[in-house]
Amino acid sequence: MSTCLYPFHPQPKLPQSLLAAPPLRQRAAMANVRWPTGGLITVGVLPAQIADDWGQHLRAAVRQYAAEWTQYANLAFAFVDTWQGADVTVNLQPAREAPYGTYSSLLGTECRYASSEGEASTHLVFDPHDPANTDQELGRVIRHEFGHVLGLIHEHERPDRPLVWDLPAVLAYYEPLTGWSEADIQQQVIEPYAGAIVAETNWDPTSIMMYPVPPGLATVNGQPFSVGWNLVLSDRDKRIAAAMYPRSVPAIGQSPPPPAGPAGLKAAADLPGPPPPATASVAVGCVVGQPTAITITLDQPATEDIAVFPASDNPDDTFTAGTT
Numbered sequence: 001m002s003t004c005l006y007p008f009h010p011q012p013k014l015p016q017s018l019l020a021a022p023p024l025r026q027r028a029a030m031a032n033v034r035w036p037t038g039g040l041i042t043v044g045v046l047p048a049q050i051a052d053d054w055g056q057h058l059r060a061a062v063r064q065y066a067a068e069w070t071q072y073a074n075l076a077f078a079f080v081d082t083w084q085g086a087d088v089t090v091n092l093q094p095a096r097e098a099p100y101g102t103y104s105s106l107l108g109t110e111c112r113y114a115s116s117e118g119e120a121s122t123h124l125v126f127d128p129h130d131p132a133n134t135d136q137e138l139g140r141v142i143r144h145e146f147g148h149v150l151g152l153i154h155e156h157e158r159p160d161r162p163l164v165w166d167l168p169a170v171l172a173y174y175e176p177l178t179g180w181s182e183a184d185i186q187q188q189v190i191e192p193y194a195g196a197i198v199a200e201t202n203w204d205p206t207s208i209m210m211y212p213v214p215p216g217l218a219t220v221n222g223q224p225f226s227v228g229w230n231l232v233l234s235d236r237d238k239r240i241a242a243a244m245y246p247r248s249v250p251a252i253g254q255s256p257p258p259p260a261g262p263a264g265l266k267a268a269a270d271l272p273g274p275p276p277p278a279t280a281s282v283a284v285g286c287v288v289g290q291p292t293a294i295t296i297t298l299d300q301p302a303t304e305d306i307a308v309f310p311a312s313d314n315p316d317d318t319f320t321a322g323t324t
């Protein structure tokens, strides 16, 4: 497995109004970075003119693995060969500020803060000379970074994670692996995410958004905890994507179904299912107090709730139907 992990995720250029807003909740995915449900997200991938086979291979990999998310999320990616007008700007080429092994992305619609400036929102700078950059590794990294593009945060940084870190052990593992400073490791591994969220599953150590935790770095409930390199979307990854971007959304102007639970607080449903493959129904909130039924087909039976939280007073902080 590559020693290149997920280097520094740059802080977005947030407007002062957002910077000043207090965090609403501190869990799995930020409400104010969601794309409009049903939207078409334009993804510019540069450089466009890559003559060699490796470049073509990378571009095909981005299209293939990013699109896996859209099997579950009601979104579509349109891949283009320019950053002009793109929502998400992907850089494949090494540069001084993004050397080989730089994998990072802004979250959700925050990508537009970079793309509107003609800068990369997402770095996928694979070294063609690194034999560890197999198709499996490309898939792992691209799936993870496009999880960020959807708006997902790192699973190990959820404030409700049950992890208790051994800081010296974490530093001893991640410093040689990544070359990060202690401050970077604190930010990328240790510190909980402080932004607002819209929905969550139970904590999921098998998530593609989880970093590896080798033995000796952390405990859970007083017991040693470890997890390897997650390579593919977990069942909960698929479900949170489906909950954030539901398939069944009332068209603009139509009346949504009545709320199914306490108004505006939580719209969740049990997800009983037959043996796999299972089809499960879940009520999710598209707008505060206006949950709508969606159907999710998964590889495994659903066994838990998805909690969907109300939006804030921020006008950006709501699901909306339609396309961008």
Ligand SMILES: [Zn+2]
Residues within 6 Å of the ligand: 006, 009, 144, 145, 148, 154
């Ligand atoms: Zn990441």
